Amino acid sequence: MTNETVIKTEDLTKRFGDFTAVKKISFEVKRGEIFGFLGANGAGKTTAMKMLIGILKPTSGNAKIAGFDIYNQTEQIKKNIGYMSQKFSLYEDLTIMENVQLFAGIYGLSDDEIKQRSSELIHKLNLQNQADKLVESLPLGWKQKLAFSLAIIHNPRIVFLDEPTSGVDPITRRQFWNMIYEAASNGITVFVTTHYMDEAEYCNRITILVDGVIKALDSPAALKEKYNTSSIEDVFVLLARGAKRND
Amino acid sequence: MRALKFLLRKEFIQIFRNKLILRAILVVPVVQLIVLPLAVNYEMRNINLSVVDLDRSEYSRRLINKITSTGYFRLTDFSESYQKALNVVEQDKADIIITIPQGFEHELVRENKSKIMIEANAISGQTAGLAVAYSNSIIRDFNNDIRLEWIQQPRMNAQPVIEIVSSNWFNPKMNYKYFFVPGILALLVTIVGFLLASLNIVKEKEAGTIEQLNVTPIKKHQFILGKLIPFWILGLVILSIGFVVSYIVYGIIPVGGYLLIYLFAAIYLIALLGFGLLTSTFAETQQQAMFISYFCMMIFILLGGLFAPIENMPDWAQALTYINPVSYFIEVMRMIVLKGSGFFDLLKHFGIIVLFAISFNALAIWNYKKTT
Numbered sequence: 001m002t003n004e005t006v007i008k009t010e011d012l013t014k015r016f017g018d019f020t021a022v023k024k025i026s027f028e029v030k031r032g033e034i035f036g037f038l039g040a041n042g043a044g045k046t047t048a049m050k051m052l053i054g055i056l057k058p059t060s061g062n063a064k065i066a067g068f069d070i071y072n073q074t075e076q077i078k079k080n081i082g083y084m085s086q087k088f089s090l091y092e093d094l095t096i097m098e099n100v101q102l103f104a105g106i107y108g109l110s111d112d113e114i115k116q117r118s119s120e121l122i123h124k125l126n127l128q129n130q131a132d133k134l135v136e137s138l139p140l141g142w143k144q145k146l147a148f149s150l151a152i153i154h155n156p157r158i159v160f161l162d163e164p165t166s167g168v169d170p171i172t173r174r175q176f177w178n179m180i181y182e183a184a185s186n187g188i189t190v191f192v193t194t195h196y197m198d199e200a201e202y203c204n205r206i207t208i209l210v211d212g213v214i215k216a217l218d219s220p221a222a223l224k225e226k227y228n229t230s231s232i233e234d235v236f237v238l239l240a241r242g243a244k245r246n247d
Numbered sequence: 248m249r250a251l252k253f254l255l256r257k258e259f260i261q262i263f264r265n266k267l268i269l270r271a272i273l274v275v276p277v278v279q280l281i282v283l284p285l286a287v288n289y290e291m292r293n294i295n296l297s298v299v300d301l302d303r304s305e306y307s308r309r310l311i312n313k314i315t316s317t318g319y320f321r322l323t324d325f326s327e328s329y330q331k332a333l334n335v336v337e338q339d340k341a342d343i344i345i346t347i348p349q350g351f352e353h354e355l356v357r358e359n360k361s362k363i364m365i366e367a368n369a370i371s372g373q374t375a376g377l378a379v380a381y382s383n384s385i386i387r388d389f390n391n392d393i394r395l396e397w398i399q400q401p402r403m404n405a406q407p408v409i410e411i412v413s414s415n416w417f418n419p420k421m422n423y424k425y426f427f428v429p430g431i432l433a434l435l436v437t438i439v440g441f442l443l444a445s446l447n448i449v450k451e452k453e454a455g456t457i458e459q460l461n462v463t464p465i466k467k468h469q470f471i472l473g474k475l476i477p478f479w480i481l482g483l484v485i486l487s488i489g490f491v492v493s494y495i496v497y498g499i500i501p502v503g504g505y506l507l508i509y510l511f512a513a514i515y516l517i518a519l520l521g522f523g524l525l526t527s528t529f530a531e532t533q534q535q536a537m538f539i540s541y542f543c544m545m546i547f548i549l550l551g552g553l554f555a556p557i558e559n560m561p562d563w564a565q566a567l568t569y570i571n572p573v574s575y576f577i578e579v580m581r582m583i584v585l586k587g588s589g590f591f592d593l594l595k596h597f598g599i600i601v602l603f604a605i606s607f608n609a610l611a612i613w614n615y616k617k618t619t
Contacts, residue, residue: 053462055618083462090457105253106463
């Protein structure tokens, strides 16, 4: 982790009609940090993330991603980030290799780079025998690991992960977090939303979002100390109890 | 442009991996081109005829013989009274009644003129119109025959007679298939191309894959081009299959040559696919896209001039055909295939279709938002 700020938001707000999904959130994320975004279903995590990756226009407030403005420099932002959505969104009717080549190609990697990175990726995921199989035939855990590897194939400055481990078994989740640590140690900032409280403990700092508002922002240890609890789960329950949108 | 290369490769892999689509692309044009022109016939044959012959004379028999021997009419009823013939029509067993009055021969021979009554069941105006027209021309023929028998041709024509002889240009044998097949072909390219294009982007919306593309630095026009080019090539392939079938089955070779047709089709497909992609950017689900494209296709086809001539439409409907790209393609196909029109004859059509191509695609790119 360095002192370089890669994400900076100021009073970022998104309203849909009368409904305020995200209300005046402000925070900073440093380069190489693993930044956790916690919240119940409907707390506004995904909405906040979509504004940060440039596919949703904010109602008010400001944010800079990798130094670029989220209002009018969204295309530059897109060159510098990776994204893995909540819903699996690689091409199921393409093979693993074809997906890798497609996304590497779209991000402008040269043929040599594509060759090198794809063989690295296949090797790391232990998919040598599956490289020519259709993605739809893979189990969910592998799909998620593949999606993450593709999200960072172009060495982005920041990778955004939206509930990347939901529905995945504990062993695969552990492997997944090892991949996240590795990416972070290579200088990629990781912005991750989750509602698994054990995963929150793996983050350098976490934000707890309740009804679109930031209720807490600190390292897991500091939060536990502040609220005098033994786990992040207790902190979360304490803060989220008053939520109106909880379902 | 490098991103476009990868998008195109992806799109082609997906098309060739989808066996059903591939088969549909190959089979649909062949089947439709073989079945439809044979089934849809603009000529009337086997018009059910009821005759009321109250004269029962030599001449009335000759007239009836002449009518039934043409092949257009089928004598299904021979009634002794007009009332009975009417009953037959009411039972839908006859389409037309020809009543030959008593004294037909007598008047014809004595007074040089006589009357016949023709009545057609006009539930279908087109059938009735054709039936009456056919019988009129047969009776005129009959009239000429007997006149030739009676009148000794004077050496000098005392009464000059103007005889109208028609010759049919561009389709001398009046073969309706020559007229119909180019239109069907235009329609085929339209339906397959439009449907594939209109469903494509929506499919990615449903699968969520479009979101993954939207967070990449890919350009909007690259994305649209990546969708347009594969279907453009497919459309031209379908057109070529269609020409092969129409040559083998109907022996049709465009009088004006293939080059001009392909040139027009190439631009037309860009316009059509642009419209399909525009639909696709509006719809959220494939179901919605299907509904929109079905609606548009119905209007395009029925106002396209394939089945009902545009000249017969009311003014407001004719005005609508000006903004219907399909009507231009059908017209151009017929003009080149049958008449052999050249590029300068089609300047107006080319100009309009270029405008369509530019505006539809500009709209599609504009309406494709890289946001959710």
